[in-house]
Amino acid sequence: MKDKITAIVVESVEELNATLDNEVDTTFAEKALLYGGNGMLDSIALVSLIVIVEEKIQDELGVDIILANEKAMSQRHSPFLTIGTLSNYIKTLVEKEPHD
Structure with missing residues (x-):
């Protein structure tokens, strides 16, 4: 599951990169x-x-999640620092949600 989530996040970052002046380097995936x-x-x-x-999580995994919630914003270490921290955070959310 973690590998799939990381792939979704990397794909999402690469999609976003097309709109950015300064792209996120996804070469080292989780450390980006x-x-x-x-x-x-x-x-x-x-x-x-x-x-x-x-x-993408909804489309590919059939799970509705909300990433920008109070829990995410109040954590001492932001889940949005790297692709790895975001992937780990998503994994915990996906595991808590019932699947379609």
């Missing part, structure tokens, strides 16, 4: 910096990525 610190995404690009990922 997304948001905060040295991340390549500003807040608008992060919101766009969240929408793309939520739609």
